[in-house]
Amino acid sequence: MYRYDQYDKAMVDARVAEFRDQARRRLEGKLTEDQFKPLRLMNGLYLQLHAYMLRVAIPYGTIDARQMEMLADIADKYDRGYGHFTTRQNIQYNWIKLEDTADALADLATVEMHAIQTSGNCIRNISADHFAGAAADEVVDPRPYAELMRQWSSFHPEFTYLPRKFKIAVIASEKDRAAMRLHDIGVRIVKRDGEVGAEFYAGGGMGRTPMIAPLIRDFVPIDQMITYAEACLRVYNRYGRRDNKYKARIKILVHELGAAEYIRQVEEEFAHMLSVGVEPPREELARIAEYFAPPAFVDGPKTVDRSDPDFALWVDRNTHRHKHDAYVSAVISLKPAGGIPGDATSEQMRLVARLAREYSFDELRVMHTQNLLLPHVRIADLPAVWQALDEAGLGSPNMDTIEDIIACPGLDYCSLANARSIPLAQRISERFAETGRTEVVGELKLKISGCINACGHHHAGHIGILGVDKKGTENYQLSLGGSEAEDVSLAKITGPGFDEDGVIAAVEKVTDVYLAARSDGERFLDTYRRIGMEPFKEALYG
Amino acid sequence: MTTNLGTSPDEVQFRFRDDEPVDHATVTVDSCCDQTNATAVRIEPGDDTRVLLPFLDRLALVEVNFPAFGDGRGYSSARILREAGFTGELRAVGAVLIDQLSHMRRCGFDSFAPDKRLDEEDALRAFATWENVYQRAADARRTIADKRHEA
Ligand code: HEM
């Protein structure tokens, strides 16, 4: 795992000092709230419905036991004993006081953590494949490249007042487990004739105008990756729309110019930038990569006693193939049936930290599905890990099932919401768990957003639910057929919306149609793609 | 036509140059391209800075206006000018605030004429925020990566 050297540490400390000073000037009235707002946002401090929310960065989702324990301590010390893991591999605390923030940031800095650029119109925390460094199918570990980008994008002097927020994801396999093409820039690290390079996509995003990022370059030599990214950002900074914040994301620029023209401008800027020389020295990537050297895996049993059916189900559902055949990656579900997606108590965080120390080389991941992950677990240790998780309410065998719902904070916390997301997620997962349907239905990704901003990725759900406001009452729109994976697609709306009970019934009806129509091995999404929207509409409105 | 635009040397609060400040008004980018004798120009956020590149030799002062502090186009304008070899005065004017100073400096600005005068002490602290920097930029500072790998 990456470790700060004296420079990284000094940068974060400088940032804490700067924020303390900004908070002081705000309190002394030297900064207006308007002037202070972007500054606090760039330090992860959001104003929600009831209180401030602090969003802490977990770069590319990788975190160790000591850091997880600090997150638990922060939850106890400054919040209400829990935290909320998010789709961008961050953690959010919902009940933070402004006057405590600098102290919380200083505590985080002691374990090489921060809240830098987790909000604001700047380059946000870089996300990555949560199975990075473990997945059997990756070309290389994408995290060194993400770390190189983290350093480049931190306090970037030119790109701190972009037209709008800017999100980057990095993966290194054919499979996309990071919603890469739904980011402002998506990077896939590839190998061509033995050379490592980066495939770049630009102009994806969700929000009110969802778009899938087109490919803008199939191979950027790896020692020009930062230069190319800089060119992409400069074109966006200069020409992204600033007249309307709903049209300010890079997706609108790429869409309005057309991908070909955007590419032309980027290439021109890229050629120029190459002559200026902005790329870090080559040795820097090598230095970073050393920190991500694989841990000392040891050979061991490749199978385990599956006589306990609950355990066997958990293994089947929640473990993922590892590059070493005596290991798997084990998903820690933060989706107990009826629970709040992504929430973890400080006690749970401490337990997970202990398991990471004992069973996973001191490493944990935050997944974009709002779950946690032990990346490297010996197959022989699975029974012990499962038992500990199960006792702590973290053993739900439901990865990628309809219970594994992504939901935004919605009307329970968010001032922009039209409708509640969390209670709906709770009721749906509870209902499917009770009826035993979860297992029957298999892989089905359900995603809920409380308004058009799409923080809950509803456009990318096999089933998406969007909260809309209908004459002051909460109303939900249903959509089908989205995917954030390598088979990326945007979901289509079924028709008129439903009230809360209605939308739960509608989800059940939609799964009825699937179960009746599916052929062998088809997931919900496959069946939908084969038979189309009509049969579903028929069942819902016919 | 020369319109009466721009800031006067009195309005410059911070200046990191030793030469005499230009003491006449700036012209718009359009008039600068038409007028062969203009030596000072003012860039607005929507202007394409690159149209000035053929005239850099005769320019002594470029003002970059920030009508709103959240509009970051001026940062790119500044870097583009420095990358093209502009060595004259590059002045940030308008909504220039304490917390933008360190970034503006890195992008190549060497003088600052804020709409509202800034607290001197706060500003000097702000200029010194970053003892080290991650990125190469217009200020030619050695980056953290450079320092890590120096022989
Ligand atoms: C209460 C706090 C929140 C507010 C006020 C908020 C606000 C917004 C807004 C305004 C957008 C639309 C941006 C645009 O289209 O330009 C957005 C998008 C998004 N937010 Fe949030 N959000 C909040 C919480 C969250 C949380 C908790 C998560 C993670 C679980 C999240 C993840 C996202 C994602 C993934 C997007 C879509 C990105 C895209 O448009 O490409 N947000 N948010």
Ligand code: SF4
């Ligand atoms: S989708 Fe809307 S309701 Fe949900 S968190 Fe985002 S802004 Fe708030």
